[in-house]
Amino acid sequence: MTKHANDRALRFYHHVLGLERLHYGLWQPEDELSLANLKEAQKRYEDLLIDQMPSQVCTIVDVGCGTGVLLARLKEMGFQAEGVTPDLHQQQVMQAKGLGPVHGCRFEEFAPQIAYDCVIMSESAQYIPLAQLFVKVKEALRPGGFLMVCDYFVLNDVRGIMAKSGHNYEGFLAAAQKEGFRLVKSRDITREVLKTLDLAKTTAEKIQLAVEIGTEKFRDRHPLWTRLIQFLLRKKYRRLQEEKILIDAGEFAKTKTYQFLLFEREGGAGESS
Ligand SMILES: C[S@@+](CC[C@H](N)C(=O)[O-])C[C@H]1O[C@@H](n2cnc3c(N)ncnc32)[C@H](O)[C@@H]1O
Known part of the structure:
Protein backbone atom coordinates (compact mmCIF):
# COMPACT_ATOMS: atom_id res chain seq x y z
CA MET A 1 0.00 0.00 0.00
CA THR A 2 1.20 3.50 -0.78
CA LYS A 3 2.32 5.51 2.23
CA HIS A 4 0.48 8.81 2.60
CA ALA A 5 0.24 11.32 5.41
CA ASN A 6 -2.23 10.30 8.08
CA ASP A 7 -5.18 12.62 8.45
CA ARG A 8 -4.97 13.87 12.04
CA ALA A 9 -8.52 15.20 12.19
CA LEU A 10 -9.94 11.85 11.11
CA ARG A 11 -7.71 10.04 13.63
CA PHE A 12 -9.04 12.39 16.33
CA TYR A 13 -12.66 11.48 15.46
CA HIS A 14 -11.78 7.80 15.37
CA HIS A 15 -9.52 7.44 18.43
CA VAL A 16 -10.57 10.28 20.74
CA LEU A 17 -14.29 10.48 20.03
CA GLY A 18 -14.58 6.77 19.23
CA LEU A 19 -16.33 7.39 15.91
CA GLU A 20 -16.11 4.58 13.38
CA ARG A 21 -17.85 6.62 10.71
CA LEU A 22 -16.30 9.83 9.47
CA HIS A 23 -19.24 11.76 8.03
CA TYR A 24 -21.77 14.27 9.39
CA GLY A 25 -24.87 12.06 9.69
CA LEU A 26 -28.61 12.59 9.33
CA TRP A 27 -30.24 13.94 12.48
CA GLN A 28 -33.92 13.88 13.42
CA PRO A 29 -35.52 17.12 14.67
CA GLU A 30 -36.14 15.68 18.14
CA ASP A 31 -32.57 14.37 18.66
CA GLU A 32 -30.65 15.86 21.56
CA LEU A 33 -26.98 16.68 21.07
CA SER A 34 -24.99 13.67 22.20
CA LEU A 35 -22.28 11.41 20.87
CA ALA A 36 -24.69 8.46 20.99
CA ASN A 37 -27.19 10.36 18.82
CA LEU A 38 -24.40 11.39 16.43
CA LYS A 39 -23.55 7.72 15.97
CA GLU A 40 -27.22 6.95 15.24
CA ALA A 41 -27.37 9.88 12.80
CA GLN A 42 -24.31 8.59 11.00
CA LYS A 43 -25.86 5.15 10.66
CA ARG A 44 -29.10 6.74 9.36
CA TYR A 45 -27.08 8.57 6.70
CA GLU A 46 -25.47 5.30 5.66
CA ASP A 47 -28.94 3.69 5.46
CA LEU A 48 -29.91 6.43 3.00
CA LEU A 49 -26.99 5.54 0.71
CA ILE A 50 -27.82 1.84 0.88
CA ASP A 51 -31.56 2.42 0.30
CA GLN A 52 -30.82 4.50 -2.79
CA MET A 53 -28.51 1.94 -4.39
CA PRO A 54 -29.96 1.07 -7.84
CA SER A 55 -31.06 -2.56 -8.10
CA GLN A 56 -28.80 -3.30 -11.08
CA VAL A 57 -25.61 -2.63 -9.05
CA CYS A 58 -23.34 -5.59 -8.11
CA THR A 59 -19.81 -4.17 -8.12
CA ILE A 60 -18.94 -1.07 -6.11
CA VAL A 61 -15.87 0.97 -5.35
CA ASP A 62 -16.15 3.14 -2.24
CA VAL A 63 -13.80 6.08 -2.83
CA GLY A 64 -12.48 7.57 0.42
CA CYS A 65 -13.84 4.59 2.32
CA GLY A 66 -12.74 5.81 5.77
CA THR A 67 -12.50 2.94 8.22
CA GLY A 68 -14.69 0.74 6.04
CA VAL A 69 -18.01 0.70 7.93
CA LEU A 70 -20.13 1.21 4.80
CA LEU A 71 -17.90 -1.18 2.86
CA ALA A 72 -18.43 -3.92 5.46
CA ARG A 73 -22.20 -3.44 5.30
CA LEU A 74 -22.18 -3.58 1.50
CA LYS A 75 -20.14 -6.78 1.56
CA GLU A 76 -22.50 -8.35 4.10
CA MET A 77 -25.36 -7.52 1.76
CA GLY A 78 -23.64 -9.46 -1.04
CA PHE A 79 -22.17 -6.61 -3.09
CA GLN A 80 -18.71 -7.06 -4.53
CA ALA A 81 -17.23 -3.98 -2.89
CA GLU A 82 -13.73 -2.51 -2.81
CA GLY A 83 -12.31 0.57 -1.11
CA VAL A 84 -9.89 3.36 -1.97
CA THR A 85 -8.18 5.47 0.67
CA PRO A 86 -4.84 7.27 0.70
CA ASP A 87 -4.81 7.34 4.50
CA LEU A 88 -2.35 4.88 6.02
CA HIS A 89 -4.16 4.67 9.35
CA GLN A 90 -7.46 3.84 7.63
CA GLN A 91 -5.71 1.23 5.47
CA GLN A 92 -4.39 -0.42 8.65
CA VAL A 93 -7.84 -0.40 10.28
CA MET A 94 -9.36 -1.98 7.17
CA GLN A 95 -6.62 -4.60 7.09
CA ALA A 96 -7.21 -5.45 10.76
CA LYS A 97 -10.93 -5.87 10.02
CA GLY A 98 -10.10 -8.18 7.13
CA LEU A 99 -11.81 -5.82 4.71
CA GLY A 100 -10.42 -5.94 1.23
CA PRO A 101 -9.50 -5.27 -1.42
CA VAL A 102 -8.48 -1.80 -0.33
CA HIS A 103 -6.51 0.31 -2.76
CA GLY A 104 -4.04 2.44 -0.81
CA CYS A 105 -3.85 5.53 -3.00
CA ARG A 106 -5.63 8.75 -3.86
CA PHE A 107 -8.50 8.30 -6.29
CA GLU A 108 -6.58 10.41 -8.81
CA GLU A 109 -3.92 7.65 -8.88
CA PHE A 110 -6.31 4.69 -8.74
CA ALA A 111 -5.85 2.21 -11.61
CA PRO A 112 -9.16 0.30 -11.84
CA GLN A 113 -8.88 -3.30 -12.96
CA ILE A 114 -12.59 -3.68 -13.71
CA ALA A 115 -15.43 -1.40 -14.81
CA TYR A 116 -17.61 -1.05 -11.67
CA ASP A 117 -21.40 -0.68 -11.58
CA CYS A 118 -21.20 2.06 -8.96
CA VAL A 119 -18.66 4.52 -7.57
CA ILE A 120 -19.52 5.86 -4.11
CA MET A 121 -18.09 9.11 -2.76
CA SER A 122 -19.38 9.60 0.75
CA GLU A 123 -17.96 12.93 1.92
CA SER A 124 -14.85 12.34 -0.16
CA ALA A 125 -15.66 14.15 -3.43
CA GLN A 126 -14.58 17.42 -1.79
CA TYR A 127 -10.99 16.12 -1.56
CA ILE A 128 -10.69 15.24 -5.25
CA PRO A 129 -9.84 18.02 -7.73
CA LEU A 130 -12.82 18.62 -10.01
CA ALA A 131 -10.62 18.54 -13.12
CA GLN A 132 -9.80 14.89 -12.39
CA LEU A 133 -12.92 13.67 -10.61
CA PHE A 134 -15.31 12.87 -13.46
CA VAL A 135 -12.55 11.84 -15.86
CA LYS A 136 -11.35 9.30 -13.30
CA VAL A 137 -14.89 8.12 -12.49
CA LYS A 138 -15.35 7.40 -16.21
CA GLU A 139 -12.25 5.19 -16.09
CA ALA A 140 -13.68 3.27 -13.14
CA LEU A 141 -17.34 3.03 -14.17
CA ARG A 142 -19.05 1.02 -16.90
CA PRO A 143 -21.27 2.96 -19.32
CA GLY A 144 -24.69 3.16 -17.67
CA GLY A 145 -23.06 2.79 -14.23
CA PHE A 146 -23.84 5.03 -11.24
CA LEU A 147 -21.92 7.65 -9.31
CA MET A 148 -23.30 8.24 -5.82
CA VAL A 149 -22.05 11.42 -4.18
CA CYS A 150 -23.06 12.61 -0.74
CA ASP A 151 -21.18 15.69 0.38
CA TYR A 152 -21.35 19.38 1.10
CA PHE A 153 -20.81 21.99 -1.57
CA VAL A 154 -20.14 25.72 -1.55
CA LEU A 155 -22.88 28.03 -2.80
CA ASN A 156 -22.22 30.70 -5.41
CA ASP A 157 -20.59 34.00 -4.40
CA VAL A 158 -19.20 32.60 -1.13
CA ARG A 159 -15.63 33.73 -0.52
CA GLY A 160 -13.03 33.37 2.22
CA ILE A 161 -12.66 30.63 4.78
CA MET A 162 -16.14 29.13 4.18
CA ALA A 163 -15.30 28.57 0.51
CA LYS A 164 -12.13 26.64 1.29
CA SER A 165 -13.64 23.17 1.62
CA GLY A 166 -16.18 21.69 -0.76
CA HIS A 167 -16.65 22.07 -4.50
CA ASN A 168 -18.81 24.86 -5.84
CA TYR A 169 -22.25 23.27 -6.20
CA GLU A 170 -23.22 24.68 -9.58
CA GLY A 171 -19.72 24.04 -10.93
CA PHE A 172 -19.94 20.41 -9.80
CA LEU A 173 -23.31 19.84 -11.50
CA ALA A 174 -22.10 21.55 -14.67
CA ALA A 175 -18.92 19.41 -14.75
CA ALA A 176 -21.02 16.26 -14.27
CA GLN A 177 -23.26 17.16 -17.20
CA LYS A 178 -20.32 18.10 -19.40
CA GLU A 179 -18.64 14.75 -18.69
CA GLY A 180 -21.76 12.77 -19.53
CA PHE A 181 -23.35 12.14 -16.13
CA ARG A 182 -27.12 12.51 -15.82
CA LEU A 183 -28.51 13.43 -12.41
CA VAL A 184 -31.18 10.82 -11.65
CA LYS A 185 -31.82 11.51 -7.95
CA SER A 186 -31.00 14.23 -5.48
CA ARG A 187 -31.92 15.22 -1.95
CA ASP A 188 -30.92 18.30 -0.02
CA ILE A 189 -29.98 17.14 3.49
CA THR A 190 -28.38 20.40 4.72
CA ARG A 191 -30.87 20.90 7.57
CA GLU A 192 -30.48 17.30 8.69
CA VAL A 193 -26.68 17.47 9.12
CA ASP A 248 -20.96 27.32 13.15
CA ALA A 249 -24.18 25.70 11.91
CA GLY A 250 -25.74 29.05 10.93
CA GLU A 251 -22.75 29.98 8.76
CA PHE A 252 -22.72 26.52 7.20
CA ALA A 253 -26.41 26.79 6.28
CA LYS A 254 -25.85 30.22 4.70
CA THR A 255 -22.81 29.25 2.63
CA LYS A 256 -23.07 25.55 1.88
CA THR A 257 -25.47 22.90 0.74
CA TYR A 258 -25.23 19.24 1.72
CA GLN A 259 -26.52 17.03 -1.08
CA PHE A 260 -27.21 13.41 -1.84
CA LEU A 261 -26.67 13.07 -5.61
CA LEU A 262 -27.05 9.99 -7.80
CA PHE A 263 -25.71 10.26 -11.35
CA GLU A 264 -25.97 7.76 -14.18
CA ARG A 265 -23.13 7.59 -16.66
CA GLU A 266 -24.42 7.95 -20.19
CA GLY A 267 -24.01 5.19 -22.73
CA GLY A 268 -25.77 2.31 -20.96
CA ALA A 269 -27.43 -0.45 -22.98
CA GLY A 270 -30.97 0.46 -24.01
CA GLU A 271 -30.42 4.16 -23.48
CA SER A 272 -31.84 6.38 -26.18
CA SER A 273 -29.36 8.99 -27.35
C1 LIG B 1 -14.67 12.67 5.64
S1 LIG B 1 -13.90 11.14 5.32
C2 LIG B 1 -15.28 10.15 4.81
C3 LIG B 1 -15.02 8.70 5.05
C4 LIG B 1 -16.15 7.75 4.67
N1 LIG B 1 -16.47 7.79 3.28
C5 LIG B 1 -17.36 8.05 5.48
O1 LIG B 1 -18.36 8.47 4.93
O2 LIG B 1 -17.30 7.86 6.71
C6 LIG B 1 -13.05 11.46 3.80
C7 LIG B 1 -12.37 10.25 3.20
O3 LIG B 1 -11.78 10.60 1.93
C8 LIG B 1 -10.44 10.13 1.91
N2 LIG B 1 -9.68 10.91 0.93
C9 LIG B 1 -9.08 12.11 1.09
N3 LIG B 1 -8.49 12.49 -0.08
C10 LIG B 1 -8.75 11.51 -0.98
C11 LIG B 1 -8.39 11.32 -2.35
N4 LIG B 1 -7.69 12.22 -3.02
N5 LIG B 1 -8.79 10.18 -2.96
C12 LIG B 1 -9.53 9.26 -2.29
N6 LIG B 1 -9.90 9.40 -1.00
C13 LIG B 1 -9.50 10.51 -0.35
C14 LIG B 1 -10.01 10.23 3.36
O4 LIG B 1 -8.87 9.46 3.62
C15 LIG B 1 -11.24 9.68 4.04
O5 LIG B 1 -11.28 8.28 3.96
Missing part, protein backbone atom coordinates in the same frame (compact mmCIF):
# COMPACT_ATOMS: atom_id res chain seq x y z
CA LEU A 194 -26.44 20.75 11.08
CA LYS A 195 -26.62 19.21 14.55
CA THR A 196 -23.21 17.61 13.96
CA LEU A 197 -21.79 21.14 13.86
CA ASP A 198 -23.73 22.14 16.98
CA LEU A 199 -22.25 19.12 18.74
CA ALA A 200 -18.74 19.96 17.48
CA LYS A 201 -19.14 23.53 18.74
CA THR A 202 -20.30 22.56 22.23
CA THR A 203 -17.51 19.95 22.44
CA ALA A 204 -14.88 22.53 21.37
CA GLU A 205 -16.21 24.99 23.97
CA LYS A 206 -15.97 22.32 26.68
CA ILE A 207 -12.38 21.48 25.67
CA GLN A 208 -11.49 25.18 25.81
CA LEU A 209 -13.06 25.49 29.27
CA ALA A 210 -11.19 22.40 30.46
CA VAL A 211 -7.89 23.90 29.27
CA GLU A 212 -8.70 27.20 31.02
CA ILE A 213 -9.52 25.44 34.31
CA GLY A 214 -6.51 23.12 33.98
CA THR A 215 -4.06 26.00 33.48
CA GLU A 216 -5.62 28.41 36.02
CA LYS A 217 -3.10 27.68 38.81
CA PHE A 218 -0.12 28.01 36.47
CA ARG A 219 -1.44 31.30 35.07
CA ASP A 220 -1.95 32.73 38.57
CA ARG A 221 1.51 31.69 39.75
CA HIS A 222 3.49 32.53 36.63
CA PRO A 223 2.01 35.62 34.95
CA LEU A 224 5.23 36.38 33.05
CA TRP A 225 5.56 32.87 31.65
CA THR A 226 1.88 33.00 30.78
CA ARG A 227 2.34 36.22 28.80
CA LEU A 228 5.38 34.78 27.01
CA ILE A 229 3.51 31.58 26.06
CA GLN A 230 0.50 33.62 24.92
CA PHE A 231 2.83 35.75 22.79
CA LEU A 232 4.50 32.71 21.21
CA LEU A 233 1.18 31.05 20.47
CA ARG A 234 -0.61 34.22 19.34
CA LYS A 235 -0.76 33.29 15.63
CA LYS A 236 -2.05 29.81 16.35
CA TYR A 237 -4.64 31.27 18.75
CA ARG A 238 -5.76 33.86 16.19
CA ARG A 239 -6.12 31.14 13.55
CA LEU A 240 -8.16 28.99 15.93
CA GLN A 241 -10.44 31.96 16.63
CA GLU A 242 -10.90 32.54 12.89
CA GLU A 243 -11.57 28.87 12.25
CA LYS A 244 -14.37 28.74 14.84
CA ILE A 245 -16.72 29.88 12.08
CA LEU A 246 -16.15 26.52 10.35
CA ILE A 247 -18.18 24.76 13.04
